[in-house]
Amino acid sequence: MKYLQLLPPLLLILQSHEVHMNTIEKNQDCAWSCSEGLQCKPRAYSPLSEFPCRDQPSISGVFSNVMLSTALACDERKCSLQLRIATSVNVTGDIRGVLACADSAGMIGHCQIYTFGRVGRGNATGKQVDVQFKCVPVRPGQHMFVTLKTIPNYCTALQSLRHVVPECSHEGIRDSIAECITGKLAYTVDKDRNTLTVQVTNAPEDTDYNLRLCHKRSVICAGEGPHRTIKPQHLQKSIMLQYSKALPCLCIEGWPARVDARRVQVCPFKNNLEELWSGITYDFNKEELIWEPLCPVKVSVSLCHVDGGKSCRDLGNVFHSKGGKVIFSSVDPHPTLCTKFTTEVGTWIKCPFAKGNFSVWTAKMTSKNGQQWAEISTWVKAKFSVSICEMKPSSKCKQIKGNKSQTLDVDKMKRTVFNLSKNACEVCVCIQVQRVDVHFSVPVLQCDLQCLNWCRDQEGSHFQDIEKILLSAVIFLTVILAAALFGRLTIKDGDKKRKAWMKLTCQGTNH
Numbered sequence: 117m118k119y120l121q122l123l124p125p126l127l128l129i130l131q132s133h134e135v136h137m138n139t140i141e142k143n144q145d146c147a148w149s150c151s152e153g154l155q156c157k158p159r160a161y162s163p164l165s166e167f168p169c170r171d172q173p174s175i176s177g178v179f180s181n182v183m184l185s186t187a188l189a190c191d192e193r194k195c196s197l198q199l200r201i202a203t204s205v206n207v208t209g210d211i212r213g214v215l216a217c218a219d220s221a222g223m224i225g226h227c228q229i230y231t232f233g234r235v236g237r238g239n240a241t242g243k244q245v246d247v248q249f250k251c252v253p254v255r256p257g258q259h260m261f262v263t264l265k266t267i268p269n270y271c272t273a274l275q276s277l278r279h280v281v282p283e284c285s286h287e288g289i290r291d292s293i294a295e296c297i298t299g300k301l302a303y304t305v306d307k308d309r310n311t312l313t314v315q316v317t318n319a320p321e322d323t324d325y326n327l328r329l330c331h332k333r334s335v336i337c338a339g340e341g342p343h344r345t346i347k348p349q350h351l352q353k354s355i356m357l358q359y360s361k362a363l364p365c366l367c368i369e370g371w372p373a374r375v376d377a378r379r380v381q382v383c384p385f386k387n388n389l390e391e392l393w394s395g396i397t398y399d400f401n402k403e404e405l406i407w408e409p410l411c412p413v414k415v416s417v418s419l420c421h422v423d424g425g426k427s428c429r430d431l432g433n434v435f436h437s438k439g440g441k442v443i444f445s446s447v448d449p450h451p452t453l454c455t456k457f458t459t460e461v462g463t464w465i466k467c468p469f470a471k472g473n474f475s476v477w478t479a480k481m482t483s484k485n486g487q488q489w490a491e492i493s494t495w496v497k498a499k500f501s502v503s504i505c506e507m508k509p510s511s512k513c514k515q516i517k518g519n520k521s522q523t524l525d526v527d528k529m530k531r532t533v534f535n536l537s538k539n540a541c542e543v544c545v546c547i548q549v550q551r552v553d554v555h556f557s558v559p560v561l562q563c564d565l566q567c568l569n570w571c572r573d574q575e576g577s578h579f580q581d582i583e584k585i586l587l588s589a590v591i592f593l594t595v596i597l598a599a600a601l602f603g604r605l606t607i608k609d610g611d612k613k614r615k616a617w618m619k620l621t622c623q624g625t626n627h
Contacts, residue, residue, distance in 0.1 A: 140288035141187045146198050146251030148230065154245060159213070159229040166215075169271035178211065178273040179264050180204045180244075186281050187251060188292060195292045197281060198251035199260055205245045207232070213267040218252045220260050226252045231267065256296055257283045284378055291318075298380040299325060301370050305384055312357045312384060314368055321348055324373035329357050330381075332365045333412055333439070337381060340366075345373060364388050365411030389413070389464075393457050396468040398449060400476070403554065405444040405468070407455065412439030416458040419444055420465065421558040428454055428465050431556050448557035449474040477526075479549045479562050488536040490547050490562065497528045499553040504536070505546045505561070523552065 150156030181204040189198050201216050213231030228249045254260060258281040266273045282289060284296035291297065299319030303312050312329075319325050328343035344355055359366060362385040371379040385391070392413055397406045407417060417435045420428035431453075435442045447453070451474070454467040469475075477494035492500055503521040526532045536545070546563035 140282065140286065141185055141200070142190070142288075145248075146187060146189055146200065148228070148250040149248045150230065151244075151246045154232060156230050156232055156245070156247065158250075159231050161215070161227040161229050167269060169265075169269045169274060171272075172209070172270045173272055175209055175211075175266075175270045176272040178206050178208070178266055178270070179275045180206060181246075182264065182275065182277060184260075184262060184277060184279040186254070186279075188289060189251070190292070194294055195289075197254050197256065197289065197293060199254045199262075199279065199281070200251050201249040201262060203247055203264060205247055205266075207243055207245055210268070211266050211270075214247055215263075215265040215267060215269075216249045217263045217265075218260055219263075220254075220258050223258075229267065254281045256281055256286075256289060256293060294320065295376070296378060298372070298378050299370055301368055301380060301382050303368060303382065303384055307362070310359050310362075312359060312368060314355045314357060314370075316346065316351050316355075316370060319351055319370075320372050321351075323348065325351060325370060326373050327355055327357070327368065327370050329359055330367055330369045331363065331411065332367050332381065332383065337367055337369055337379075339369075361391060361410070362388050363391050363411050364413075389459065389461070393455070393464050393466045396455060396466060398447070398468065398474070400449075403446055403448070405447045405449075405455070405556075406441065408441045409437065409439055414438050414459065417442045418456045418458075419447070419556050420454050420456045422452045422454050422465070422467065428456055430456070431558075433555070444556060446555040448551045448554045449476065450558050450560070451475075453556065453558050477551070479547070479560060481547070481562055490534040490536070490549070491531050492524065492526055492534065492549060493531040494526045495529060498526055498551050500524045500526060501550050501552045502534050503548045505548055 148156075148158060181202075183200070183202040185200045187198045187200050189196050199218060201218065203214070203216075205211070205214055211232075213229060215227060215229050217225055217227040219225040230247055230249070232245065252260075260279045260281065262277045262279060264275045264277075284290050284293065289296055297318070297320050300317045302315045302317065305312055314327060316325055316327070325346045325348070326343045327346065329340045330337035331340060340359075344357070346353075346355065357368065364386045365383065366385055367381045367383040369379050369381045371377045392409050392411055392415075393407075395408055395410055397408075398404070399406065405419070409415075415437055417437060418433065419431045421431060422428050433444070435444075449469045451467065451470050453469060454465050457464045457466070476496050477492065477498060477500075479490055479492045481488065481490055483489070490502070492502075501521050501523055522534070524532050524534065534547070536547070546561055548559050548561050550559040551557040
């Protein structure tokens with residue numbers, strides 16, 4: 117029952133206070149110290165000297181102004197990280213000293229005891245004593261747990277705190293602590309030879325240095341081939357690395373050749389997203405279009421139909437990927453069926469069937485004795501929709517009024533005939549064929565009727581009629597202009613003759 121009564125205050129006492137300071141104090145005094153005028157002495161610590169805490173409710177708030185900080189201690193050769201622990205102790209009752217323990221995962225606990233001397237205790241009772249413990253060596257990124265206790269160990273005076281040591285990325289230590297120094301990488305690219313020339317600078321001088329190419333996926337950078345080891349005396353020389361493809365996740369990685377050394381990475385082609393859209397494959401047996409990115413990328417992927425212009429009409433079903441495989445099931449391959457990739461920086465359209473004969477079916481027009489028909493052949497069992505359209509300059513099918521689409525089932529390795537009306541040539545029609553037994557397909561427009569010359573002749577005769585009309589009009593206008601000009605010349609000639617006759621008549625009268 118006695119221990120159960122102590123449980124509530126213990127829960128309050130063991131509440132931890134998190135302390136996370138990003139500032140780095142340089143060349144601070146890491147020795148232990150005590151308030152001036154008091155005789156504080158360090159005492160050897162032994163785990164056997166610790167006893168369970170005593171319940172003394174009247175003693176509380178002993179520790180104040182607790183400070184945990186990271187210090188950078190440097191000598192002529194190297195620097196190290198230290199944890200500084202400082203606190204003010206309000207001495208009451210029979211408190212004879214203080215205990216500080218610093219622990220971390222994978223680290224042996226480091227405890228220190230400071231006692232107040234006989235004379236000092238007399239001076240300190242009822243006063244505030246400032247104590248700084250000896251610094252504790254720590255490593256970058258380490259999580260430290262610090263516990264402060266009184267001597268004797270009073271339960272209500274116990275205090276626990278947490279401190280996070282800054283990582284190597286902190287500007288105050290990344291170039292000062294040996295385990296944080298990774299070196300710097302400079303490079304030049306030779307695209308013709310697919311090579312990277314790398315120069316290492318600011319690397320540790322007392323150890324070998326490793327270089328390699330790797331593919332960065334999230335945090336891990338998977339190696340591509342063996343790494344190159346450079347001796348310290350050869351660090352000034354350039355190293356040439358061969359790459360196969362300029363992927364955005366292809367990086368140069370370097371690190372000192374020691375255990376748990378930090379690594380530095382530079383990615384020369386990080387903006388070269390164009391290379392990611394080439395990894396498209398098609399499984400003819402499963403009718404699946406598959407795209408697997410060679411690098412992690414946040415992208416929206418969809419299928420679209422290129423209809424002759426610059427645009428690509430979406431066929432629905434957009435997939436959002438962050439680096440995983442994208443599979444479009446039930447796809448009919450065709451040169452105008454394309455894949456659209458959209459990221460935050462732009463859109464790319466790739467047509468995997470544009471080159472080569474990937475189609476699994478064909479449709480062609482033929483005729484005999486004035487009868488027109490379409491023949492559909494397929495290498496797989498398929499179902500097609502066939503529509504009769506008017507012949508228009510655009511690639512869109514404008515269905516002829518009164519003609520409905522028909523559905524045809526075609527067996528594997530067979531052909532089916534679709535008859536057209538005998539007056540097909542008179543209206544100059546096309547047919548539009550599309551697979552309807554798959555999720556993704558594009559319409560195919562066939563306009564190569566055997567009577568197309570008739571349509572062209574009709575257009576040609578129309579232009580010839582216009583030419584004849586224009587020629588007749590030109591001749592008619594020419595005749596009128598010629599007649600008018602001849603009449604004007606005749607009138608002028610008559611006027612001249614009349615004036616001459618009148619002149620002769622006047623002269624005869626005068627004589």
